[in-house]
Amino acid sequence: MALGKDYSTQQCSIARALEVVGERWTLLVVRDAFYGVRRYNDFLTHLGVPRAVLATRLKSLEGAGVLERRRYQQSPPRDEYVLTERGLALWPVLRSLGLWGREHIEGVLPMRVFTHAACGTELGSYGECPACGTAVPPHDVEMLPGRGLDPDPDNPVSRALLAPRRLLLPVETDRV
Ligand SMILES: [Zn+2]
Numbered sequence: 001m002a003l004g005k006d007y008s009t010q011q012c013s014i015a016r017a018l019e020v021v022g023e024r025w026t027l028l029v030v031r032d033a034f035y036g037v038r039r040y041n042d043f044l045t046h047l048g049v050p051r052a053v054l055a056t057r058l059k060s061l062e063g064a065g066v067l068e069r070r071r072y073q074q075s076p077p078r079d080e081y082v083l084t085e086r087g088l089a090l091w092p093v094l095r096s097l098g099l100w101g102r103e104h105i106e107g108v109l110p111m112r113v114f115t116h117a118a119c120g121t122e123l124g125s126y127g128e129c130p131a132c133g134t135a136v137p138p139h140d141v142e143m144l145p146g147r148g149l150d151p152d153p154d155n156p157v158s159r160a161l162l163a164p165r166r167l168l169l170p171v172e173t174d175r176v
Contacts, residue, residue: 020060020061020064020066021066021090023057023060024053025047025049025053025054025057026057026060026061027090027094027097028047028049029043029047029049029054029057029058029061029067030061030066030067030083030087030090030094031094032046032047033067033081033082033083033087034083034091034094034138034167034168035143035161035167035171036160036161036165036167036168036169036170036171037157037171038080038081038082038170038171039078039080039081040054040055040058040079040081042156042157042171042173043058043081045155045156045157045173046155046157046158046161058081061081061087062081064086065084065086065087066083066084066086066087066090067081067082067083067084067087068081068082068083068084069081070082083168088137088138091127091137091138091141091167092126092127095114095123095125095126095127096125096126096127098110099125108148109146109147109148110146110147110148111145111146111148111149111150112143112144112145112146112149113143113144113145113146114127114141114142114143114144114167115141115142115144116129116131116132116136116140116141116142117140117141117142117166118132118140119131119132120142123136123141127141138167138168139166139167139168140166141166141167142164142165142166142167143161143164143165143166143167144164145162145164156173157171157173159173160172160173
């Protein structure tokens with residue numbers, strides 16, 4: 001029997017989580033939010049996602065309490081999207097999923113390397129620091145370009161993410 005549109009009749013916590021983050025593009029929006037992308041146009045530029053899809057994903061992530069919208073300009077009104085505590089708690093999931101892709105999908109090279117900013121050690125599978133033996137909150141994670149990164153020089157977000165930087169640090173592009 002085909003799966004229904006959602007899994008809401010299932011109590012499995014994985015099924016319930018997928019209702020929030022399981023649609024195509026959703027986790028990539030969350031990933032970019034960890035990289036410091038906050039503004040609609042920057043998500044659009046970096047992801048190459050269709051506008052309507054991005055708008056729907058941002059709305060549903062906001063509705064699910066993963067992102068919150070903050071007004072950064074009154075006239076004309078402009079909002080940015082920032083991860084909530086609930087959203088920040090997805091960091092180990094993304095870290096784990098990224099490593100799984102690297103280990104189990106042929107030809108996948110690391111586009112980014114994530115280290116514990118305090119000691120420079122690459123994070124373990126769940127975002128922990130193997131050297132310090134502690135969990136590393138996202139704002140203490142340093143992101144560096146990896147071997148697989150093929151930056152687009154014409155893409156301002158891609159450019160902004162080239163230099164080593166902390167996760168969550170807002171991306172500054174020369175947008176108007
Ligand atoms: Zn460490």
